[in-house]
Amino acid sequence: MIIVLKPHTSKKDETAVLREIRKLGYTPHVMRGVARTVVGAIGDERTHASLEALSTWPQVESVMPIQKKYKLVSREAHPCDSTVTTRGVMIGGKKFQVMAGPCSVESEDQLIRTAVAVKEAGATILRGGAFKPRTSPYEFQGLGEKGLKLLAKARRETGLPVVTELLSENHTELVAEYADILQIGTRNAQNFQLLIAAAKTGKPILLKRGMSMRVEEWLHAGEYIVANNNPNLLFCERGIRTFENYTRNTLDLSVVPILKRETHAPVVVDPSQGTGRSALVTAMCKGAIAMGADALIIEVHPNPAEAWSDGAQQVTLEGFKTLMQDIRPFITAAGRE
Amino acid sequence: MIIVLKPHTSKKDETAVLREIRKLGYTPHVMRGVARTVVGAIGDERTHASLEALSTWPQVESVMPIQKKYKLVSREAHPCDSTVTTRGVMIGGKKFQVMAGPCSVESEDQLIRTAVAVKEAGATILRGGAFKPRTSPYEFQGLGEKGLKLLAKARRETGLPVVTELLSENHTELVAEYADILQIGTRNAQNFQLLIAAAKTGKPILLKRGMSMRVEEWLHAGEYIVANNNPNLLFCERGIRTFENYTRNTLDLSVVPILKRETHAPVVVDPSQGTGRSALVTAMCKGAIAMGADALIIEVHPNPAEAWSDGAQQVTLEGFKTLMQDIRPFITAAGRE
Amino acid sequence: MIIVLKPHTSKKDETAVLREIRKLGYTPHVMRGVARTVVGAIGDERTHASLEALSTWPQVESVMPIQKKYKLVSREAHPCDSTVTTRGVMIGGKKFQVMAGPCSVESEDQLIRTAVAVKEAGATILRGGAFKPRTSPYEFQGLGEKGLKLLAKARRETGLPVVTELLSENHTELVAEYADILQIGTRNAQNFQLLIAAAKTGKPILLKRGMSMRVEEWLHAGEYIVANNNPNLLFCERGIRTFENYTRNTLDLSVVPILKRETHAPVVVDPSQGTGRSALVTAMCKGAIAMGADALIIEVHPNPAEAWSDGAQQVTLEGFKTLMQDIRPFITAAGRE
């Protein structure tokens, strides 16, 4: 911690700060500058009490942390890229992966048709929502267990592993029984009890970024997963909330190289949620690939206009096929397969 | 719904849109403007399928909803102010209420001292966190059940009803056993399963605003409470996330008169979380009162510098006493007691 | 400056950093922590070259400034409140001031009627736009010089000093000839050449906050005024840009006590621009007063529905009269006249 004292702080007030720093287990180190005195507090910020409350003292101008509080997810801890494998599909390796499927599972016909089509077009993982978090209590909330069973059926028919959202601690066992990858949605990205419950299943976790989560907070949320003995962590960018209203969210692709610097975990991009507009999805996919993402997760529906949720952002089966062709040169340019 | 067609849309493409609108149960109503044709779709947007997916059609420029999807929390449904009463303390009535207490319950001594002091200074409800949602897994997570028991003890000694956070569906029964008001924190404001579980206890719910929640989304989250047969809903502004970094959050006091227009439920303001800086708390309280808030919730700690969480934003016992005196003229000016 | 080195930095790499720090005129001061080495660079950050570029060096984790770069506007430099007086009206003193008038000057009749009415209701300064910055080139851009002349006429008839916007360096002389206070609008808040030109007139400057300006940047913009020998500076909050779309902007009242801490200059609040909705204006005024603002600037129009610009946020003459009565108890509670 760095503690900056206000200009003209008296000797007595300075001493009080130094005493408090020592009391909390740190060694103070005083530097006298031109206008201000700065105190470095030497000690492990991850195991000692925080000094942030010193900022309430009248003689203190600001308190700045030096250390990062996440460690297991950091590159420092694990300099090589980590990978996550489920049913033989490895995310984070040489091969670029594409997850695709409907926003919500609606019916056997809708799901199986989509699963077969996305597999044919080159997708390697099937996505589909059985439990849906909806802004309004009067909107379709998902088929629940019936949806999970349909996902399992689609997996049997296509061989594609399944990623689906977990949104309640009480569903953990149920969802983990059917899913290969558990998705934590943006609204639950800091629902720490859910993160812990999900981690404990041992299943791979696709952790979406909270709508207004800073990278550092996202890494901390990931740390909840790994600290609960589950190294199978995937970070998934899905758009942040900004002032822009042309799109539903602002897909923050800059986070791809940032995550690659800060963490060893694979990075997935969701261009469907990220824009809310299917017409923009292909360009977003190309950007994500070029910038170093390991996988995409894309919403695909046989008839988006009649989808039970988020129709505006789902691409058609035909559209997905074209998309997969269009992104191919960029996968190659990025040195992936 | 209003569907705006692109300029120069052919008759055939227009007909296709009209057919789809009818198919989904609405009556289309065509208006030909100078540059564009606009279609009004008449029907109940709350019970019919959404037309938003029409925005993916190439001939459609935009789709705009007309109706609001919340109803039970709206002023339209209930033009008078509603009130929430617990152990004889009524929030939303003539009397202005102040909730106060430590960020986290740390020990019997810390809690009882604080409870006695805040009561003496005029607070009418005791706050204190037993389960704490923390950004990092390595930070203090609260005393849990032991904290709840201490809160119950403080209630016995002071008579103050207790508000404390519920952050896991699995704790619902436990927390409801001890608390008089259940707080839903900012990170769980769209954890809909938790909202439903909390609502079902029948206890009053203090629903904090999500960090990047629009007013409309907040009202929808409140609708989850009331639609689950719990009319005892309190909205609590606690600061939103913006680009400003002088404060931890930007306390959005403008939301007080906005909520007063849109909903009948009482409005609470949390200036401690809202700024993260105790020196700003008093001014924020004054503003909240002047703008029409029904209650405040303030973090108070005997020794903020040694608090186990969020020390920078907690005021001292002495500071709280002064604050209560300083806000008095504004309570009077606002026509409250 | 504080320079944080990455863990496991070699002696050689550390020495290179120290050498560069010395080369740029600072004295390095090394602190060895548990995981990282931190270097304090002692020297005046306001006169020496910045060390921020050190953050590009591979061995450097981060670089943090310690000093603030503004001084003349800071409380440190001038602990007492400063005041700004024009034609006998003092802003920042014991008396609370209200500026009122139409968004745009449209006609003699509209302006004089408004000026007379706002004076009668208690306003002490007349506002009115002659040059209007408009998002689209096809919107009404103001009456220009004709508008300035009408403002001067309204001043003659009512005795109210006039505040109006300056939006071009080329208009400086012209606008300064007619106006008593020059307003710098939100879109020009970092148009530094305009700030300098305005400052040089010696007239009081009402500096609106840029739409996404941090407090620190705003203070720096104010520093441009004072550093150009014009101490007559007023800061005016008018709403910031956030994700919320219920209002046009989010009026950030929390900035009132923040500015009061950081600067000695008077603080004005514009609740009309700040919300874009006249129905919310009164509540915002009450909040601003309670939180310590020195003045308000309010848009008033005889017939808002037919205003040539921003009709939705202007209050009627009758509405303004009521508003002035409604805010009175809060002015008293705030210890003002």
Next chain:
Amino acid sequence: MIIVLKPHTSKKDETAVLREIRKLGYTPHVMRGVARTVVGAIGDERTHASLEALSTWPQVESVMPIQKKYKLVSREAHPCDSTVTTRGVMIGGKKFQVMAGPCSVESEDQLIRTAVAVKEAGATILRGGAFKPRTSPYEFQGLGEKGLKLLAKARRETGLPVVTELLSENHTELVAEYADILQIGTRNAQNFQLLIAAAKTGKPILLKRGMSMRVEEWLHAGEYIVANNNPNLLFCERGIRTFENYTRNTLDLSVVPILKRETHAPVVVDPSQGTGRSALVTAMCKGAIAMGADALIIEVHPNPAEAWSDGAQQVTLEGFKTLMQDIRPFITAAGRE
């Protein structure tokens, strides 16, 4: 315009709205829905008075515009891509262009060395700031005319056309004398008088996005250029202001395909300002290219650590050479040269 009336509006209040709509020159068109009555106002929103002020009427719930107010920059007006050519370099055509050079011109040696190096590495346009807008009045403000002369010298020696910032109306003639492309910076993106002055020079204009500018506002700002008879318009994304603080700004690459849909003008991306961190620049370049940008503008400096401004975001001469090699496969994948 669409005017939504509140539920239970009386016949009389509805009639008043219809009368006002007619008075302002529109034809009202009434649609009675399940809960609300909606009125379409037919007429040209670009030439008639706005109806937005109707939202202040008590019986009106909301007013929604249908038409866009920009036209010359829109794809509707000009379905093919437009191009901008200066000294034989065409931006927006088949060939991908790279602008590169120092943040600020500091000396002849610094500029010429950089210009020669970036040309050799493949850049086709030279960038360099002579007039610099700086947050603080005490920071280096650029060499001014001397800087312009050095840019002209560098152009003579390398043949590269020059892009440099115009930040004052009073400098227009001077800067236009030396520069081939005039840059309008983010802080002046809605300084409409400067836009008009710049447009009138007839020189190509590189219009950076305002820090918190919505796409629609940016297009309107561009409309100011084209409406002043200057079709040589380039839009340049440089990062928006968000809550994220890992980077200086959040580079919003999603805007590339959005602009490509909405406008015919070429799109440039500035990854240096956009991130403020040179280590992220290459990845951002790859993303921009993949998503359809027409050009990049990159800050390059022989010794970033000693740069007089923004050292943290400038890449070295060597780094730039590597970058140009790294982006090559993506330019090919995007079908460019």
